[in-house]
Amino acid sequence: MPNLQAAILQALRSVQDPDLKRDLVSLGMIDQLLIKDHTISFTIILTTPACPLQEILKQECIQAIRTQVTTDFNIAITTTAKVTTGHATASVLLPHVKNIIAIASGKGGVGKSTLTTHLALALVNYGVKVGILDADIFGPSIPTMWGCRGVRPPILEQEGKKYIQPIERYHVKLMSIGFLAEEAVVWRGPMASAALKQLLKETKWGPLDYLLIDLPPGTGDIPLTLVQTVAVTGVVVVTTPQKVALIDAVKAIAMFTKAHIKLPILGLVENMSYFLPTTAQNTIHYIFGKEGGKQLAQQKAIPFLGQIPLLPAICQQGDDGISAVDTLPIFDTIAQKVAQQISIQNAKATF
């Protein structure tokens, strides 16, 4: 039924991906269109399995076919995902890494490593390949949070070159500056930069959909050099609602977005937003102030990715080492939004 098939594709051209602002057919998102036994079936290839829009897209496809083509057929839509990338693979330092997400903060201690950790867990639950590079030379927390302090990553040799093998936990590949130097050590600036470059160049990540970099806090030259060394897709900024943290978040945003750096800010996460005692669920305590991060995101017109409450469990998991089941719905929502923003950036880079 070539005419019907053409008509269906024509109808699907009226369905836009609301993020990418183009129709599904010209985006190449429609695959395996089959008409058989009174059933129209096809696959939507999403730009990320963590796509928050998949149900909406499905419904819009069904509606387009029903209104523009036929109501006589069943419609069976499956979704699959092929995580997009914004870079030409040959030209970059990490060609097998599709997307690099820098997790940044102006102020230290606002929850960068906690967010990185839970974001990785949430993403890997969608079946994608995720890595974490803990670049926080001032206090690498990833080894503690993933229960692998003191672990030494193996050194591989391949075709005469040496590689560092990341540590794998719960399907997430981990590399940390803390694996190299866990003892009390004074990082002279150039030493730290050299160690980070080594980690970037010599870690054998293999193919990754998302590499999360837990940056050092602040607006020093180390976080800046780092995001310039690799082709970072975008930056997620973490802050607490306090003014003293927001001021530093503003500085970080300014640093990453200034003319000669111009990194997209994927969004802002507000951590330690409030405390809700388990014993008095109706009483919400805004210990560090109310909605400071949310307001900052609005002011700066950057996506607001969510509020993470102060939860003793989050802290406990971070101290004891998380496990794969330590997921909270808020981190899933944030992961979806981050993946969505990545897809948008990639679409911008590609078209």
Add this chain to the structure above:
Amino acid sequence: MPNLQAAILQALRSVQDPDLKRDLVSLGMIDQLLIKDHTISFTIILTTPACPLQEILKQECIQAIRTQVTTDFNIAITTTAKVTTGHATASVLLPHVKNIIAIASGKGGVGKSTLTTHLALALVNYGVKVGILDADIFGPSIPTMWGCRGVRPPILEQEGKKYIQPIERYHVKLMSIGFLAEEAVVWRGPMASAALKQLLKETKWGPLDYLLIDLPPGTGDIPLTLVQTVAVTGVVVVTTPQKVALIDAVKAIAMFTKAHIKLPILGLVENMSYFLPTTAQNTIHYIFGKEGGKQLAQQKAIPFLGQIPLLPAICQQGDDGISAVDTLPIFDTIAQKVAQQISIQNAKATF
């Protein structure tokens, strides 16, 4: 009555300063001894007006005279204080500054600036001269906390040399890296070091009993260079009870105490220790874990200076700008303990 006077002094030689481990007479702490109208009066010159032991010392003096000399006289003891110093004034960069206290943390965001601020307020309440140098290039919070963001310190010229005049608030002299560069700025390492050295050398502090330096967090070369540039009397380490913060606090302690640096750790402060809702005063929430800092102080055999609860008021004051009346008893206790440790260090340096 020379015999009586000699007998009293002899008796007072049996009273030891429990911190300095020597008797009050040979420490030169007894002054203006007078016997008149059936009253023995003298002054104890304390090593700091924030001395937590003054009542004990008074009582022991009275008891020594009563048991060893006479019960026939009234005894009137006044106290005064002359803050001690451990250095020979001529040889150091800041000769008019008696004591330099570095406030350090391994991890950022644990409350260094909050502690520095409240410590200064508590000390100045004892009538001593206090200054704050905010050296936290990664996020100077002092201007916000003292309500003087955007203020530019005046430049003075004296005998052909230029000086920066500190900003004074509530009798505390303030200088901050944030006064020099408040905008979004990438601090290349050497630039930051140069700016800090300028602040140290060119700030016209005048005479100070205590200069508190709010260090940058972490174990990088900047905090280290800083404490080596000036003759720091000792270091106060701040941490939260979380393991991820304690690990970094351990690193900081190791850095400051290692062989070629050997700075005394005056003590450890545990911040964000617990949350006590005003609505449910009987329910204590250990959001970041329980007593991690206290235990660390015990393990490392360093003085434990106190636990600061999570209080929305502390955060609010920091964001809105504190005022002189924003004092909490816990900060007074910590100030006393810090001043006490300073006196102990100075006594060690002098004898």
